[in-house]
Amino acid sequence: MMQTMQQVVTIAELRQHLKEARRQGKRVGLVPTMGYLHEGHLSLVNEAKKHCEIVVMSIFVNPLQFGPNEDFDRYPRDMERDLKMAASAGVDFVFSPSVGEMYPQQVKTNVSVSGVSEPLCGRSRPGHFDGVATVVLKLFQIVQPDYAFFGQKDAQQVAVVEQMVRDLSVPVTIIPCPIVREADGVAMSSRNVYLSAEERKQAAVLYRSLQLAEKKVASGADLDSVRDEMIRTIEAEPLADIDYVELLRYPDLTKPEAPEKGDRVLIALAVRFGKTRLIDNVIVTV
Amino acid sequence: MMQTMQQVVTIAELRQHLKEARRQGKRVGLVPTMGYLHEGHLSLVNEAKKHCEIVVMSIFVNPLQFGPNEDFDRYPRDMERDLKMAASAGVDFVFSPSVGEMYPQQVKTNVSVSGVSEPLCGRSRPGHFDGVATVVLKLFQIVQPDYAFFGQKDAQQVAVVEQMVRDLSVPVTIIPCPIVREADGVAMSSRNVYLSAEERKQAAVLYRSLQLAEKKVASGADLDSVRDEMIRTIEAEPLADIDYVELLRYPDLTKPEAPEKGDRVLIALAVRFGKTRLIDNVIVTV
Numbered sequence: 001m002m003q004t005m006q007q008v009v010t011i012a013e014l015r016q017h018l019k020e021a022r023r024q025g026k027r028v029g030l031v032p033t034m035g036y037l038h039e040g041h042l043s044l045v046n047e048a049k050k051h052c053e054i055v056v057m058s059i060f061v062n063p064l065q066f067g068p069n070e071d072f073d074r075y076p077r078d079m080e081r082d083l084k085m086a087a088s089a090g091v092d093f094v095f096s097p098s099v100g101e102m103y104p105q106q107v108k109t110n111v112s113v114s115g116v117s118e119p120l121c122g123r124s125r126p127g128h129f130d131g132v133a134t135v136v137l138k139l140f141q142i143v144q145p146d147y148a149f150f151g152q153k154d155a156q157q158v159a160v161v162e163q164m165v166r167d168l169s170v171p172v173t174i175i176p177c178p179i180v181r182e183a184d185g186v187a188m189s190s191r192n193v194y195l196s197a198e199e200r201k202q203a204a205v206l207y208r209s210l211q212l213a214e215k216k217v218a219s220g221a222d223l224d225s226v227r228d229e230m231i232r233t234i235e236a237e238p239l240a241d242i243d244y245v246e247l248l249r250y251p252d253l254t255k256p257e258a259p260e261k262g263d264r265v266l267i268a269l270a271v272r273f274g275k276t277r278l279i280d281n282v283i284v285t286v
Numbered sequence: 287m288m289q290t291m292q293q294v295v296t297i298a299e300l301r302q303h304l305k306e307a308r309r310q311g312k313r314v315g316l317v318p319t320m321g322y323l324h325e326g327h328l329s330l331v332n333e334a335k336k337h338c339e340i341v342v343m344s345i346f347v348n349p350l351q352f353g354p355n356e357d358f359d360r361y362p363r364d365m366e367r368d369l370k371m372a373a374s375a376g377v378d379f380v381f382s383p384s385v386g387e388m389y390p391q392q393v394k395t396n397v398s399v400s401g402v403s404e405p406l407c408g409r410s411r412p413g414h415f416d417g418v419a420t421v422v423l424k425l426f427q428i429v430q431p432d433y434a435f436f437g438q439k440d441a442q443q444v445a446v447v448e449q450m451v452r453d454l455s456v457p458v459t460i461i462p463c464p465i466v467r468e469a470d471g472v473a474m475s476s477r478n479v480y481l482s483a484e485e486r487k488q489a490a491v492l493y494r495s496l497q498l499a500e501k502k503v504a505s506g507a508d509l510d511s512v513r514d515e516m517i518r519t520i521e522a523e524p525l526a527d528i529d530y531v532e533l534l535r536y537p538d539l540t541k542p543e544a545p546e547k548g549d550r551v552l553i554a555l556a557v558r559f560g561k562t563r564l565i566d567n568v569i570v571t572v
Contacts, residue, residue, distance in 0.1 A: 011455055015457070105452075107453050108399050108400045108401045108402070108449050108453055109397065109398070109399050109419070109449065109450045109453035109454055110397070110398050110399075110400065111395065111396070111397050111454075112395070112396050112398070113394050113395050113396075114394045114395075114396065115394045116394070133395070134454075137454055138453075138454045138455050141454050141455045141456045141457060142455050142457075144430075144457065163394050163395065164395045166391075167389075167393050167394055167395035167424075168395055168397075168420075168423055168424045168427050169297055169424050169427045169428050170427045171301070171427060171428075171430065
């Protein structure tokens with residue numbers, strides 16, 4: 001029998017449902033999202049269904065992880081569409097709390113992860129990963145999932161969450177899932193809707209530059225020269241405005257002198273097209 | 287049948303035991319301590335046994351909450367004695383991990399609670415409450431207790447932990463327990479063993495000054511003048527060296543202009559006798 005999906009908006013109600021599921025010995029998986037779902041999110045649900053009898057998707061645009069001049073207010077939202085997509089994908093509970101339900105008073109508690117939070121998006125978006133760590137830890141306390149599923153597109157986020165889980169012994173297994181791409185290689189992202197037709201077309205350069213770099217790094221090229229070549233490739237597109245292009249050891253996100261055999265290298269970039277900031281990455285084993 | 291107490295030193299083994307207990311529907315209570323037990327700790331166990339079928343006492347001198355010039359190394363330890371006392375009090379599991387078990391790598395994750403962490407001991411001991419919040423949250427992730435029991439002697443610690451639990455929706459109920467005192471009013475503390483006979487005798491002034499202040503505040507006296515009188519009282523003891531004496535609204539620990547009817551006021555002090563820093567407090571409802 002097909003169980004109908006339920007939307008739950010309060011912490012108390014969600015806990016009540018999950019308590020019952022847990023009593024029945026069911027494993028609970030959490031797919032944390034900010035909504036405006038795409039194939040990337042659905043691939044997380046798909047993976048979650050392999051590990052868990054109960055899949056909870058949270059949909060919450062978390063103000064803590066947006067800077068004062070970022071796109072919190074205009075971040076795309078469409079709950080009705082999200083609920084349909086989540087139901088088709090086989091989600092059991094959509095947890096979509098209001099900001100007031102998640103943060104009834106001003107939040108005084110801050111969770112920060114030094115080291116991995118600092119380079120890349122941490123440098124461009126001060127406080128972003130504190131906001132991420134804090135809300136993810138709170139979602140873990142609310143849902144108490146056995147597994148949680150995160151997209152590798154946010155590779156640094158995965159590294160931050162994994163470090164936090166290890167440091168605090170949070171009883172959850174983190175499952176990073178591969179990036180899902182459009183036909184031309186552009187990584188699926190809710191923010192892609194911001195792009196004009198011309199920006200969207202030129203955005204294909206990001207994955208082209210990553211593929212190029214991937215080959216060179218795998219065959220032992222010098223990381224600085226690979227980085228230079230990526231920058232030249234991206235800058236050939238007139239609308240591309242580079243925030244960063246970096247090659248770092250994964251998952252500790254330190255800058256390797258020269259990577260050693262067996263090291264994983266994260267090739268990561270953030271590039272603006274007009275007002276829209278896109279990120280993408282690949283991880284290569286040297 | 288009397289169940290024998292077990293000492294457990296690894297996170298994995300403790301979780302295994304508690305999983306079994308939880309499957310049987312038993313409620314789990316956590317009494318976090320740094321060991322060198324006294325009647326204060328045992329009163330927490332006593333309270334825990336009223337709420338829970340399983341009582342876990344953690345014994346862990348947490349390096350994160352000690353400053354570089356504080357007493358981490360000389361903090362009193364006596365595991366053999368602690369185990370006997372815990373067993374007599376009816377503890378089910380003593381969880382006494384090594385530092386390496388709790389922090390196998392350098393901890394990168396820091397939990398901080400702004401506001402309540404800042405005055406009083408937060409000012410005297412920079413980073414102390416970050417260390418407390420981080421280890422308590424980690425213990426909560428390890429034990430997943432239904433209830434956790436904290437002594438009111440560390441009133442600010444209680445306020446910090448309660449704020450963190452609320453902010454992060456940690457599924458635990460915090461039960462603060464009254465201060466246990468010696469015959470002359472000195473609050474029980476593992477650090478009392480540091481005191482010389484003369485220091486120990488003069489330390490009785492702390493509770494005398496608190497009792498005096500309690501009466502005055504309850505009858506509406508001006509908080510600044512009460513504070514002045516406490517300071518004069520304490521300074522009459524030649525070995526007493528005041529770190530702070532403060533009267534703050536509880537539990538937000540802000541300085542009240544004038545407390546309103548129904549407000550709770552925390553009267554708190556930290557005083558050194560030789561190398562030993564003692565803290566004590568009372569909470570008065572105006």
